[in-house]
Amino acid sequence: MTAKILDGKKIAQDYRAKLKKEVAVMKAQTFTPNLTVVLVGNDGASLSYVTSKKKAAEAIGMSSDIIKLEENTSEEEVLKIIRGLNENPQVHGILVQVPLPEQINESHILEEIAPEKDVDGFSPINIGRLYAGVETFIPCTPLGIMELLKHADINLTGKEIAVIGRSHIVGQPVAKLLTDSDATVTLLHSKSKFLKDTLKRSDVIISAVGKPGLVTVEDVKPGAVVIDVGNTVVDGKLRGDVDYEAVKEVAGAITPVPGGVGPMTITMVLNNTLIAAQRLVEKQKN
Numbered sequence: 001m002t003a004k005i006l007d008g009k010k011i012a013q014d015y016r017a018k019l020k021k022e023v024a025v026m027k028a029q030t031f032t033p034n035l036t037v038v039l040v041g042n043d044g045a046s047l048s049y050v051t052s053k054k055k056a057a058e059a060i061g062m063s064s065d066i067i068k069l070e071e072n073t074s075e076e077e078v079l080k081i082i083r084g085l086n087e088n089p090q091v092h093g094i095l096v097q098v099p100l101p102e103q104i105n106e107s108h109i110l111e112e113i114a115p116e117k118d119v120d121g122f123s124p125i126n127i128g129r130l131y132a133g134v135e136t137f138i139p140c141t142p143l144g145i146m147e148l149l150k151h152a153d154i155n156l157t158g159k160e161i162a163v164i165g166r167s168h169i170v171g172q173p174v175a176k177l178l179t180d181s182d183a184t185v186t187l188l189h190s191k192s193k194f195l196k197d198t199l200k201r202s203d204v205i206i207s208a209v210g211k212p213g214l215v216t217v218e219d220v221k222p223g224a225v226v227i228d229v230g231n232t233v234v235d236g237k238l239r240g241d242v243d244y245e246a247v248k249e250v251a252g253a254i255t256p257v258p259g260g261v262g263p264m265t266i267t268m269v270l271n272n273t274l275i276a277a278q279r280l281v282e283k284q285k286n
């Protein structure tokens with residue numbers, strides 16, 4: 001059996017075409033949604049991600065700005081910039097690229113972003129809202145994974161799902177969303193005792209660790225759906241966590257790296273920015 005390839009690039013393209021139509025309607029009736037991305041420092045990979053986000057936003061008719069700050073920028077300086085963006089009525093979505101340089105405390109920054117503009121869904125208020133089951137912004141990678149699973153022809157009800165990695169950005173929120181979809185989730189991490197046994201009995205494996213070669217063909221039950229969130233550069237090449245070539249011969253469906261989860265994450269940043277702008281329109285009506 002050869003797996004169905006979950007083509008994130010194509011699925012993202014189709015999704016963005018739908019967003020583009022909604023943006024056009026919004027622009028005709030009200031204003032142009034804007035995504036502003038804050039990047040601190042000179043990390044090459046981060047610069048390439050934020051440039052992709054700006055390009056993707058502009059391609060669907062949104063406006064997008066990148067605020068590029070020096071590596072040695074102080075926390076107070078970044079906080080001041082965020083306060084300015086919070087108050088700027090032209091800005092609907094704010095995204096501060098992580099990781100941040102070490103002199104800047106990430107929590108302090110995320111606390112400062114106005115929850116109604118926090119399109120990453122990383123602020124403590126929005127994380128709390130997610131678990132409370134009230135209106136929020138769902139983090140972009142988990143949202144993208146849920147969209148990919150819709151294309152995997154799998155009914156999640158009662159399914160065994162292994163999530164590897166317990167970050168606030170991917171592992172924990174995706175476990176929450178999958179649980180809400182009636183799946184049974186095991187959240188695995190570096191200290192888990194029965195990692196490999198759990199993978200082997202799972203109907204879906206989601207790996208978000210950043211360790212190439214972590215998930216091997218021996219770990220995968222025939223027909224299982226495998227979602228690879230890893231993106232690690234090895235010898236100048238982007239690698240996921242999954243041994244893709246071997247696993248695709250036994251899995252039911254699988255995401256490639258690149259071209260799987262990554263393009264979906266960017267699409268969901270756009271999705272959340274549009275929602276932020278739409279919520280503002282609703283608020284102004286009342």
Ligand SMILES: Nc1nc(=O)c2c([nH]1)NC[C@@H]1CN(c3ccc(C(=O)N[C@@H](CCC(=O)O)C(=O)O)cc3)C=[N+]21
Pocket residue numbers: 048049052095096097098099120140231238257258259260261262263265266
């Ligand atoms: N505040 C914040 N929000 C984020 O959403 C965020 C972040 N910080 N920090 C870093 C991670 C990583 N991330 C990726 C997004 C797209 C691709 C992506 O599109 N990758 C392409 C390949 C790109 C390439 O070839 O280098 C792909 O997988 O096909 C990858 C990684 C968002 N992140």
